[in-house]
Amino acid sequence: MPDKNAIEVHGVSKLFGTGAAQFAALDNVSVSIRENEFFTLLGPSGCGKTTLLRLIAGFDFPTEGQILLHGQDIAPLPPFKRPVNTVFQSYALFPHMTVGQNIAFGLEMLGKPKAEIEARVTEMLRLVRMEALKDRKTSQISGGQQQRVALARALAPQPKVLLLDEPLSALDYKLRKEMQIELKRLQHETGITFIFVTHDQEEALTMSDRIAVMSAGKILQVGSPWDIYDRPAVRFVADFIGETNFLDAEVVSAGDGRATVRLSSGAEIPATCPSGLSPQGKVTIVVRPEHARVAAPNGAAAHLGHVENVVYLGTDTHFHVRLDDGTPFIVRQQNSRNGHNGFAKAERVGIEFGQDVAQILRD
Amino acid sequence: MAKSFDLKALPGFTTIAVICFVALYLPIIILVAYAFNAATSTSEWGGFSLKWFVSAWNNAQVIDATIRSFQIAVLAATFATIAATMAALATTRTKSYRGLTFKYAFINQPLMVPEIVTAVALLIFFSRVKVFTGYAGLGYLIAAHTAFCIPFAYLPIRARLESMDLTLERAAADLYATPWKTFRRVTLPLLWPGVLAGFMLAFVISLDDVVITNFVKLGGQDTLPTYMLGQIRRGITPEINAISTAFLLLSILIVTLFFFASRKRD
Amino acid sequence: MASAQESARSAERQDIRNRWLLSTPALMIIFLAAIGPLLIVLVYSFLAPGPYGDVKWEFSTDGWVSVFLQRDIFDDTLSFADAHLAIFWRSVKLSLGTTLLTVVFGFPTAYFIATRPERTREVWLFLITIPFWTNLLIRTFAILQIIRNEGIINTLLIKAGIINAPIQILFTDVAIMIGMVYVYLPLMVLPLYASMEKLDFRLVEAGYDLYASRFAVLRRIIFPLVKPGLIAGSILVFIPSLGAYVTPSLLGGGKNMMLGNLIELQFGQGRNWPLGASISITLMAMVMIALLAYVRNAGSSEVRHG
Numbered sequence: 001m002p003d004k005n006a007i008e009v010h011g012v013s014k015l016f017g018t019g020a021a022q023f024a025a026l027d028n029v030s031v032s033i034r035e036n037e038f039f040t041l042l043g044p045s046g047c048g049k050t051t052l053l054r055l056i057a058g059f060d061f062p063t064e065g066q067i068l069l070h071g072q073d074i075a076p077l078p079p080f081k082r083p084v085n086t087v088f089q090s091y092a093l094f095p096h097m098t099v100g101q102n103i104a105f106g107l108e109m110l111g112k113p114k115a116e117i118e119a120r121v122t123e124m125l126r127l128v129r130m131e132a133l134k135d136r137k138t139s140q141i142s143g144g145q146q147q148r149v150a151l152a153r154a155l156a157p158q159p160k161v162l163l164l165d166e167p168l169s170a171l172d173y174k175l176r177k178e179m180q181i182e183l184k185r186l187q188h189e190t191g192i193t194f195i196f197v198t199h200d201q202e203e204a205l206t207m208s209d210r211i212a213v214m215s216a217g218k219i220l221q222v223g224s225p226w227d228i229y230d231r232p233a234v235r236f237v238a239d240f241i242g243e244t245n246f247l248d249a250e251v252v253s254a255g256d257g258r259a260t261v262r263l264s265s266g267a268e269i270p271a272t273c274p275s276g277l278s279p280q281g282k283v284t285i286v287v288r289p290e291h292a293r294v295a296a297p298n299g300a301a302a303h304l305g306h307v308e309n310v311v312y313l314g315t316d317t318h319f320h321v322r323l324d325d326g327t328p329f330i331v332r333q334q335n336s337r338n339g340h341n342g343f344a345k346a347e348r349v350g351i352e353f354g355q356d357v358a359q360i361l362r363d
Numbered sequence: 364m365a366k367s368f369d370l371k372a373l374p375g376f377t378t379i380a381v382i383c384f385v386a387l388y389l390p391i392i393i394l395v396a397y398a399f400n401a402a403t404s405t406s407e408w409g410g411f412s413l414k415w416f417v418s419a420w421n422n423a424q425v426i427d428a429t430i431r432s433f434q435i436a437v438l439a440a441t442f443a444t445i446a447a448t449m450a451a452l453a454t455t456r457t458k459s460y461r462g463l464t465f466k467y468a469f470i471n472q473p474l475m476v477p478e479i480v481t482a483v484a485l486l487i488f489f490s491r492v493k494v495f496t497g498y499a500g501l502g503y504l505i506a507a508h509t510a511f512c513i514p515f516a517y518l519p520i521r522a523r524l525e526s527m528d529l530t531l532e533r534a535a536a537d538l539y540a541t542p543w544k545t546f547r548r549v550t551l552p553l554l555w556p557g558v559l560a561g562f563m564l565a566f567v568i569s570l571d572d573v574v575i576t577n578f579v580k581l582g583g584q585d586t587l588p589t590y591m592l593g594q595i596r597r598g599i600t601p602e603i604n605a606i607s608t609a610f611l612l613l614s615i616l617i618v619t620l621f622f623f624a625s626r627k628r629d
Numbered sequence: 630m631a632s633a634q635e636s637a638r639s640a641e642r643q644d645i646r647n648r649w650l651l652s653t654p655a656l657m658i659i660f661l662a663a664i665g666p667l668l669i670v671l672v673y674s675f676l677a678p679g680p681y682g683d684v685k686w687e688f689s690t691d692g693w694v695s696v697f698l699q700r701d702i703f704d705d706t707l708s709f710a711d712a713h714l715a716i717f718w719r720s721v722k723l724s725l726g727t728t729l730l731t732v733v734f735g736f737p738t739a740y741f742i743a744t745r746p747e748r749t750r751e752v753w754l755f756l757i758t759i760p761f762w763t764n765l766l767i768r769t770f771a772i773l774q775i776i777r778n779e780g781i782i783n784t785l786l787i788k789a790g791i792i793n794a795p796i797q798i799l800f801t802d803v804a805i806m807i808g809m810v811y812v813y814l815p816l817m818v819l820p821l822y823a824s825m826e827k828l829d830f831r832l833v834e835a836g837y838d839l840y841a842s843r844f845a846v847l848r849r850i851i852f853p854l855v856k857p858g859l860i861a862g863s864i865l866v867f868i869p870s871l872g873a874y875v876t877p878s879l880l881g882g883g884k885n886m887m888l889g890n891l892i893e894l895q896f897g898q899g900r901n902w903p904l905g906a907s908i909s910i911t912l913m914a915m916v917m918i919a920l921l922a923y924v925r926n927a928g929s930s931e932v933r934h935g
Contacts, residue, residue, distance in 0.1 A: 059533055061637030076636035079536040080545075092534035096552045105548075106538030157539065370833055371744040373737070373847055380741030383734050384753075387760050387814065390771035393781055397774065406779035446655040453651035460645050466652050473663045477872025477916055479889040480909045483896055484666035487673055487906075490683070510662035513655050571764045574874050574889075578896075588766050595770055595879060604774075607767045614763045621762075622755055 005068075006161055006193040007033040007056060012065030012075075014051050014217075025051040026062070027217040033161075033195060034210075038187050040196045042204040043214035044240070049197045052214075053163050056195065057086045069160060080109070085154035086163040089170070091146045093138040099149050100125070100134040106157040124152040127186065144175045151186065161193045168203065180207055201241045205229060213237045230288075233274040233362050238286045245287045245329045247303075249358075251279045259360060261285060264325040267302040271358035284361045289332035291357035294319050294349045301350025305329065307343055321349060391611065398604035415605035425606060428590040432570055435501060435586060439508030440516070440565035446509070447516035447565075448558055452550075455524040473511040481511070482578035489579055499581055507579050508569045515568045516561035523557025556624050563621045567614060667913070674906035682900045692903030696911055713891070713908075720888045723802060723877075724870035727809040728817075731866050732859065734810070735817035739858075740851075742818070743825035754822065761815035769876050772808045773799065776880075800882035808876040813869060817862040824858025825851075857927065864923045868916050888912050 014026040026048045033039045041049040054060045056067060058079030067075040074082050085106065093102050103124050107117045125131045128148040133141055138149065147167060154162055164183075168176045184207055187194045198204055204211050205225040212222045213236070221233045232238035235246070249261035252268055259279050262268050273279050297304050308328075309320040312335075319331040329351060343349055398416070402409025419425050447470075454466050473481065489503045531553065535545040573588045580589060587610065594603055677689040694700075699710040742753040760768065775781050776798040783795035798804050828851065836846040852859075874889030881887065886894070888908065895905030 057533075057537060059536075061634065061640070063634060063637075078640070079533070080539045080541055084537075086534070086537045088530050088534060090528065090530055092528065092530040094531060094534070094549060105535070105540070109535075109539040109541075109544060153538070368837075370837065371830060373740065373843060376737035376740050379734060379737035383738040383814065383818075384756060386811070387756075390775050390811070391760075391763075391768070394767070394771040394774055404779065406781075406784050442658070446658055449651040450655035453648040457644070457648065460648070462649070466656065469656055469659055469664070470652075472659060475868075475916065475920060476663070476667065477868070477889070477912055479872050479874045479892050480667070480670070480913050481663060482874075483892055483905060483909055484670045485662065486896060487902070488666035488669050491669075506658070506662045510658050513659060517655070567762050571762075571766075573764075573766050588764060591770070592766060592875070592879075595766075595773070599774070603770065607764075607770060610767060611763055615759055618759055618762045619755075622758060 004035045004070075005032045006035045006037070006070065007195070008066075008068040008071075009033075009052070009056075010066040010068065012052070012055065012062045012067060014048075014055060014060065015063045024217045026055070029065075029217070029219055031212055031219055031222060033193060035193055036191050038184070038194045038196065038207060038209045040198060040204045040208040040211045041214060042198060042201060042211050042240075044199055047214040048217040049199075049214050050165060053086075053165055053195065053197050056161070057084060057163050058082050083157075083159050084161040084163060085157060085159040086165065087150050087154045087167045089166045091150040091167075091170075093146055093149055093153070095138055098135050098137060099130065099141065102138060102149055103153045103156050105153065110157060120156055124156045127155070127189070128152045128182075143171060144179065147171065147179060148182075151183075155186070155190060155192070158190075159192065161195060164194060164196045166197055166199070168198070169200075176203075183207060205241070213240060215240075231272060231274070231359055232286060235284065235361050235363055238359075238361065243289050243330060243332075245289060245292070245327075247285050247287065247327060247329075247358075248282065248325075249285045249360075250282055251360075254279050261358065261360065263302060264327075265301075265303045265323075269302055269353060269358055270356060271360050272356070273360035274362050277360070277362055279360050284363075285358045286361060287353065287357050287359075289318070289330045290316075291354050292329070292331045293333065293352045293354070294321065294331050294343050295352045297348050297350040300352055302353050303329065303351040304348070305351065306348050307345055310343070310345055319343060319349075321351060323351070394604055395608045395611070397601055398608040400601055400604075403601070415601045416609070419602050419605045419609075422602070424585070424590060425587070425602075428585045428587045431501070431584065432586040432588070435504050435508055436566050436569040438505050439512050439569045440562050442505070442509040443512035443516045443565045443569075444520075444558060444562040447513050447561055448520050448554070450513070451517055451520040451524050455521055456527075456529060470517055471514050474514045478511075478574040481507075482575045485575060486578040493581075501584065503579050503581070504576060504584065504586075507575050508572065511572070511575065512565035512569050516565040519560040519564060520554065520557045523554055523560075527553055560621055560624050563617055563624065567617050567621075571614075670906045670909050674903055674910055676903050678901045678903050680900075682896070682902060684902050689903065692901070692907040695901075695904050696907045716886050716888060716891050719802065719885070720871055723806055723809065723887065724867050724873075726806050727813060727870045728863050728867045730806070730810045731814050731817035732863065735814055735821055735862065736859070738814075739818045739821035739825050742822050743828065757815050757818050757822075761819065765812050766875055768812050769808055769879050772811050773879055776804055776807065799880060800885060802881070802885055804880040805873075805877045805885060805887070808880040809870050809873060812876060813866045816865040816869070820861040820865060821855060821858045824855040824861075828854055860923060860926055864919060867919060871915060871919070872912055 009029055009031045012026055012029045013024055015022055015024050017023060029048070029052065041052060043049045051060065055062050055075070058074070058077060062075055065075070066073050069082070069084070094105065097105070100121055103121045104117050107120055112120070121134070122131075125134055128151055130145060130148050130152065133145060138146060141149070150167065168179050171179060180203060183194070196207065205228070208225055210222060210224055211228050212219045213228060214220065215236050221228060221237045223231070228237060229241055232241065232244075238244045238246070247263060249263050249271075252260045252262050254273070257273060257275060259271050259273055260268055261271050261283065271285050294307070295301060303323050305321045305323040307319055308322050311318040311320070314335070316332050316334045319333065321329045321331060323329050331351065399411050399413065400409055401412035401414065450466070450470055454463060454470075457463075485503075485507050492503075493499060527550075531549055532545050535549045536542075540548060571588065573592055576586050577589045577592065580586070585593070587606070591603060591606060594600070673684055674692045675688055675690065676684040677687050677691065679685050694707070695710060697710055697713060698707045700707055738757075742750060742757065745753055777783075778795040778797065778799065782798075783792075786792045787795065798807070832850055832854070833846055836850045841849065872889055873887055874893065877885065877887040878890050878893070881890070892905050892908050892912070895901045895908065899905070
């Protein structure tokens with residue numbers, strides 16, 4: 001049963017404050033997280049992702065709604081009665097205990113026999129490659145090592161779900177890249193459902209099986225990294241993940257998940273659209289900068305305009321083009337080793353699209 | 364040679380500061396010096412001697428008062444620290460609730476009322492209680508000391524609690540520790556330096572008290588400070604210097620411990 | 630089924646209940662041995678004095694009347710109690726003087742400590758902390774030994790031939806003031822230091838960069854920024870000075886009384902407990918007014934600094 005749900009969140013709202021100062025950190029959120037899945041909650045700070053994580057962990061109670069863990073409502077349970085564990089953003093390692101004692105803590109609290117605890121601690125230390133540091137104080141190890149201890153501590157009691165609250169944000173770039181791979185490995189080896197909170201879209205795209213993009217207390221879209229990047233359903237998702245061009249268009253004809261739209265230049269192109277939407281009239285479409293090309297201003301172009309700026313970025317070059325209807329449009333083109341891409345500032349150009357590059361937005 | 368411009372220097376400040384430090388310590392140094400004076404008068408130097416320490420040691424009243432001071436201080440500081448720890452746990456790391464401000468005001472009240480006023484208030488109250496119950500033990504002094512020690516013990520404990528990271532306790536709860544186990548295994552060990560500092564502060568405050576003790580004590584219940592006050596009023600002998608010196612040494616010891624307990628281990 | 634909302638509410642109720650339970654011992658002790666007795670003092674201030682101390686249980690405002698007024702023994706007319714007024718005035722005067730002098734000496738000292746390098750700063754701070762926690766009686770005694778007629782100052786001056794007879798310092802207002810400045814100086818330095826330690830010296834640099842003189846930097850930058858510490862220090866010195874008992878009784882002697890000694894007198898030889906109670910309440914009211922002024926000031930300055 002690969003698709004059994006580990007966590008089901010049903011209509012959960014969380015209000016903070018009272019009266020006029022009241023605001024909804026979560027607004028009627030529903031989402032299902034499958035077993036053995038690396039699931040990411042992605043969004044800017046204040047979007048409610050950490051609140052949702054805290055509700056699942058039990059540090060807060062929802063104002064409304066249910067949270068099911070394998071079909072059982074856990075929302076009224078205090079944190080110490082929930083078979084979920086958390087890796088905290090600040091790691092929250094106990095400073096008065098050694099690395100080994102930290103990892104053993106949860107097992108001790110569950111009343112496991114000494115021998116089992118000993119064996120499990122050793123296993124966990126091996127899993128995170130920290131065998132040598134078992135008896136160190138947590139203040140005597142580096143940030144990356146603390147991160148591993150926090151992971152080992154949370155994994156030791158074999159939770160049903162592991163919650164990770166921006167665990168990589170305190171690490172430097174190189175270490176963060178290493179830990180991303182490490183986390184994927186751990187998730188694969190332990191087979192535990194990971195719920196990962198981050199505001200870093202790149203991190204989310206690299207690591208996740210599925211991503212939920214959140215904004216202002218709502219989940220806007222849930223899908224695979226590919227879905228989220230190439231098939232954004234709404235403007236916020238398209239804008240938050242990577243760079244995007246928004247174009248006005250008009251629907252000419254629409255079928256099952258597909259449509260033909262007419263651009264302001266008069267050109268007609270095919271576009272995909274979010275499931276369940278039958279687009280009509282004026283719509284906004286998105287085209288990623290790397291899915292377009294600048295070319296000579298001739299008939300094959302979907303749009304015409306002139307180059308406003310050329311930004312050289314090493315791997316590629318960005319052309320900031322002002323279309324004839326006034327819309328800005330960015331094209332990203334990979335650089336070759338021999339010289340530049342041929343178009344200069346103020347030059348008149350055409351924009352050519354590749355096959356199937358446009359996505360219609362819901363809003 | 365041109366001196367470089369010192370940004371932090373202000374004219375005359377260093378001189379005044381040095382004068383202050385000298386003025387703070389010189390009287391104490393002189394007091395200590397006269398404790399070792401062989402002469403009976405404190406206006407002349409009669410050579411080095413430990414005779415005033417010996418005489419204080421052989422003075423039954425001094426020993427008696429010292430023991431009583433310690434009894435009261437140990438008991439009052441213990442009670443005050445326990446009560447203050449509980450109160451600190453009850454008044455920190457929470458969103459405001461009804462009665463919280465009231466609690467703050469109540470706990471800090473002994474700091475805000477002049478000691479002499481509390482002293483006469485307790486004199487009145489305890490003399491009534493004594494008539495009523497017939498009890499004439501050290502209980503009155505211990506109760507009074509416990510009350511005014513609570514705000515002092517409360518201060519470092521509360522400060523320690525507020526600087527403690529709440530996520531550590533969340534982490535413990537997340538790892539299946541019940542609230543009581545979380546307190547015993549995580550909160551208390553981390554709070555311990557604050558509790559210790561609170562106890563030491565309370566101990567010193569109780570040991571030093573003159574005013575309230577002087578009014579509350581019953582006949583034959585002199586503590587070391589009230590005994591000294593009586594002696595100084597009667598006339599000065601270097602024995603008082605010797606007692607003061609020993610007292611000072613003890614205070615400095617405790618303050619040093621406190622200083623390091625509250626500064627280290629963060 | 631217990632819903633999440635219900636368990637959240639009950640957890641919150643439980644939490645607040647626990648918090649009241651936890652604070653009960655402290656609140657009880659303070660009520661029994663500090664606040665409650667103060668209410669009794671208030672009651673006593675409206676009773677008649679008993680012949681051998683204590684009170685007679687009959688209502689009387691004589692205690693309050695005689696705080697500021699005295700009844701002529703012959704014709705029953707009321708006039709101002711000059712002796713009491715003098716003591717009130719001395720208490721306020723000496724407390725203000727003490728506060729001012731501790732600022733004059735304490736401000737540069739705190740600044741000195743705050744501008745030391747990190748390592749030695751701890752040592753200087755420690756040196757201020759020691760007198761703070763050593764017995765006030767012993768420190769007063771140390772001052773007494775120095776300023777009395779046979780003390781080291783007079784002895785040295787006479788030996789040096791500068792004076793023939795000792796200068797009478799002990800048992801004067803000056804002696805009380807010297808003593809109070811000496812014992813309360815750390816109370817000024819510590820809060821001042823606390824706010825100076827937080828002072829961002831880049832602001833001082835910015836001041837000099839914008840052509841300020843040393844005096845202008847002190848007045849326009851340092852002073853306003855450490856004002857909270859200055860006010861806190863002043864209140865910490867002023868309040869215990871006003872209610873001082875040990876220092877004036879040892880250094881001021883029987884004549885130069887302050888309020889604390891006047892109160893003691895009424896409960897001792899004076900045998901006028903209601904008057905003593907009335908003066909106590911008056912003293913407490915004066916302290917409360919000073920505290921309220923402080924709280925207001927501290928509140929508004931916090932707002933200003935955002």
